[in-house]
Amino acid sequence: MTLLNNTLPEQRRGKLKSLLKRGALVRVLEAHNGLSGILANNVCVEGETENGPVRHEYDAIWESSLTDSASKGHPDIEVISFDSRLATISEILAVTSKPMIVDGDTGGDPNNFEYMVSKLERAGVSAVIIEDKVFPKRNSLETGAQQTLEDPQIFAQKIKRGKKILMTDDFLIIARIESLIAGKDMDVAIERAKIYLAAGVDGIMIHSKSKQADEVLEFARRFKAFPPELIKGKPLVCVPTTYNTITEDELAEAGFNIAIYANHLLRSAYKAMEETAKTILSNQRSFEADPQCAPVREIFSTVGFLDVKKKDEENELSTNVPVIIPAAGEDPVLKEQLKGKPKAMLDIAGKTLIQRQIEVLNHNNLTDITVITGYAADQMKAEGVTFIENKNYKKGTSLQSILSAKDKLQNGWLMLYADIFLQEHILPKILSCKEDIVLVVDNAPQYHQGEKRDTLDYVISKHKSKPTRRKISFVHENIVEKINSQVNLENATHEFIGLAKFSKTGGEQFLQTYQDCIQNHETMSQTTDPVFRMSFTDLIQKMIDRGFTVNFLEIHQGWLEIHQPEDIELANKLFYQSPPKFSHSV
Ligand code: SPV
Ligand code: MG
Numbered sequence: 001m002t003l004l005n006n007t008l009p010e011q012r013r014g015k016l017k018s019l020l021k022r023g024a025l026v027r028v029l030e031a032h033n034g035l036s037g038i039l040a041n042n043v044c045v046e047g048e049t050e051n052g053p054v055r056h057e058y059d060a061i062w063e064s065s066l067t068d069s070a071s072k073g074h075p076d077i078e079v080i081s082f083d084s085r086l087a088t089i090s091e092i093l094a095v096t097s098k099p100m101i102v103d104g105d106t107g108g109d110p111n112n113f114e115y116m117v118s119k120l121e122r123a124g125v126s127a128v129i130i131e132d133k134v135f136p137k138r139n140s141l142e143t144g145a146q147q148t149l150e151d152p153q154i155f156a157q158k159i160k161r162g163k164k165i166l167m168t169d170d171f172l173i174i175a176r177i178e179s180l181i182a183g184k185d186m187d188v189a190i191e192r193a194k195i196y197l198a199a200g201v202d203g204i205m206i207h208s209k210s211k212q213a214d215e216v217l218e219f220a221r222r223f224k225a226f227p228p229e230l231i232k233g234k235p236l237v238c239v240p241t242t243y244n245t246i247t248e249d250e251l252a253e254a255g256f257n258i259a260i261y262a263n264h265l266l267r268s269a270y271k272a273m274e275e276t277a278k279t280i281l282s283n284q285r286s287f288e289a290d291p292q293c294a295p296v297r298e299i300f301s302t303v304g305f306l307d308v309k310k311k312d313e314e315n316e317l318s319t320n321v322p323v324i325i326p327a328a329g330e331d332p333v334l335k336e337q338l339k340g341k342p343k344a345m346l347d348i349a350g351k352t353l354i355q356r357q358i359e360v361l362n363h364n365n366l367t368d369i370t371v372i373t374g375y376a377a378d379q380m381k382a383e384g385v386t387f388i389e390n391k392n393y394k395k396g397t398s399l400q401s402i403l404s405a406k407d408k409l410q411n412g413w414l415m416l417y418a419d420i421f422l423q424e425h426i427l428p429k430i431l432s433c434k435e436d437i438v439l440v441v442d443n444a445p446q447y448h449q450g451e452k453r454d455t456l457d458y459v460i461s462k463h464k465s466k467p468t469r470r471k472i473s474f475v476h477e478n479i480v481e482k483i484n485s486q487v488n489l490e491n492a493t494h495e496f497i498g499l500a501k502f503s504k505t506g507g508e509q510f511l512q513t514y515q516d517c518i519q520n521h522e523t524m525s526q527t528t529d530p531v532f533r534m535s536f537t538d539l540i541q542k543m544i545d546r547g548f549t550v551n552f553l554e555i556h557q558g559w560l561e562i563h564q565p566e567d568i569e570l571a572n573k574l575f576y577q578s579p580p581k582f583s584h585s586v
Contacts, residue, residue: 009124016126327418328374349575417498436506
């Protein structure tokens, strides 16, 4: 999640020093904006060697003057102001947690340098490297570019000024020796290193644009031979851009403590961008360029957009989720008891079934309730709900009723069958589920084999064979493999109780699958029923067949459905107890 702080300045600043104490070569990668910073911070490779598993990642981030300037479309000649550099630095720090080494160019004059050091230390940067050239410097890599070295004593003075204003021991000032870049010989470089060390600098970077590592290796050899008190705890830094065949192990062996890959993310991004731009031009469409591009979703994931989406959904789900109760159908079994009324109007211990459902929902802050009426719609009465009439209830199923509340299905919703009683504790459980589609299922079929019941909503779980003993189950691991007409009591692991939750994404998948079925005139797999006869659980099966994940929340008891006259009797009895205790094994 990149909107939040990954670390704080005081936590990050000392990390480079700690890494150096570890003794291994500190591997540093350039970043020039937030996104490349995230990559430098997070990319890792893992593998196996004969000595066991290995994991490689970058230890720190290099904020380069070359790539910061180039990102802004300008040459690396100290024309980009320090405050503009600081904006890039802050951008990267905001989305990373690893230590940062800043390329401070010449550092300007001593006052400029104090300003730079104070701002960087405050920001949580771990080190600044300044080069011993005269302001405004020219980039070091271009052959023939004018390179004017600073007087070493003046440069040493600047180092002293910087060191003096530091407020912590965590921040390093490293001197970068440009003698070899300016065509001077090794003795000059060595001499300057001694002067800067004597002035109290925290480390030395030797720069070279030679194709071979010989120059830096010779410098390292001579550096090691300096008096121990001069170099004790003073890291030696290199930038192997031109001499790029030398390995990290070889550099470490030579005595280097920090290796900086100084411009590789910018250079590779530039090449990829140019290639993509040309591919689109050549083809006059973007299809051919697509394989060269990261999927949009990968970028979304990297910059934290998917986290934001998830949080938005969680917010929506924690605030008055719409509840859809499909109650349109005529009950063929309880005709006698209902006397022409809809089933939801059945009186149970002095209150209608629907009123009891509303009370339980309201107790869980669910007040946006839509009841879909159909059969005997004019007789459906309840306080505090919206009624939508499904005039075609005879032709369709409860799925058609649910779909008639389409406006409520846009931002996450709950579906509750009209003929079940729930104990209160079930609703908070399903509301706290993070998964996109969750069905509440009872594990009764696992314990009550042989009790034939008339429900059709049996479920087979994907991972679990029928357990012999109870264990804790986690919703994200509970995946529905089959539901409804393809499942019978003998092979069922669970029974769907008629309560389901959809997140915004889950709801979109639900509607999208339905549209798909309509467009393809899909009938149910084992019957010739047309699409409109498809039930809610049939559509869930269609979603599973298309690869969408449907999770389940497992419960044991705590609910009661009204399917048979005996269920009414039992419910009446239970509701005269307080609180009613539902045992599903009727
Ligand atoms: C940078 O990355 O800006 C550097 C290293 O200073 S170099 O470009 O090699 O000079
Ligand atoms: Mg630079």
